[in-house]
Amino acid sequence: MISWRTGLTIALLVGAIASGWSVWRQSRPVDDGVLKTRPDYVLRDFEITSLDKQGQESFTLRGPVLQRDPADKTMELATPVFLVPDRDNRYWRINAKYGVVPADGSQLQLRGKVLATSPADAPPATRIETEQLNLFPGENRATSAVAVAITRPGLTMNGHGMQADFDRQQISLLSQVRTRYVPQR
Template sequence: MRLRRWLTLGLLAAAIASGWSIWMRAHPDDGGVLLARPDYVLRDFEVVSLDKQGKEAFTLLGPELQRNPADRTLALATPRFLVPDREGRYWDVRAQRGLVPADGSRIELHDDVLATSPPQAPPPTRIATDHLALDLNRNLASTSADVTITRPGLTMQGKGLEADFDHQQVSLLSQVRTRYVPQH
């Protein structure tokens, strides 16, 4: 009879411990936020953001956007930004992934970043890098990474970039190499 009592108490303790463990996993200590999953996901989305004057600041398209509830950041899969210049022509900016911090102050693009100037604004310009930070409130872009800029007959490579989409101005910051091939 004693063995049965000890066995029953042992099984009861094991059941309580496993129940408590399951309950703790379902109710984390950080304010009830489950850190492993986003609190919302958008798929095949298009977002048009307006500035303070009600004009289009940018359009964001992509297959998936996820919001992290812990730090309120947005993770973007293969985002595409259409950024209008002051004439209403669009720069096309793409990347493999992007991140928007909680304050929405900028957008960090990573992996195979490609920015293409508006087709109506010659000369056609293509900017390629691995990382690009976009300040869409001021239509500026910057990076400290390696950059390649191509235009018809011209290839420039350097480290670091500052770009002003409104004024169609792009500057490489250091280690600049240029190759010019005259067009015939």
């Protein structure tokens, strides 16, 4: 027969072991994927000017948040605003809901309510609206594979797919193009 003191000692020992194990388990970080997806750096309320190989401005990027994923080296942008100079150093302004910059930095993938407007002093005033735009800043061009609307004074064009050259102010819709022309008075 076990005395009550021996029973109490065994119960306290089991309780101490269980408490110690519980504290040890909670003190270790749990690999639930949260730590793997945490950005390795975050910029807030930033402005970045990127230069090309000749030291000329390639684009300026402004936004409230930029964060980089350490696993694949991509950067995510919240409500980015890009200012892209044309060959005469006039700026196209491009806004989007969000953007992604792949690790190689060769293009900027803008998504959600993308709006590009031509320089104010470079007629005709041009407005490009789409849900997806891939911007190639080193080449001053952009592409889209989805529906695009282009508006100029007296002219509205809608189509599917687009190629744009900002230096030449040339924009081409690729398919299903509909145009509406209203003469200016």
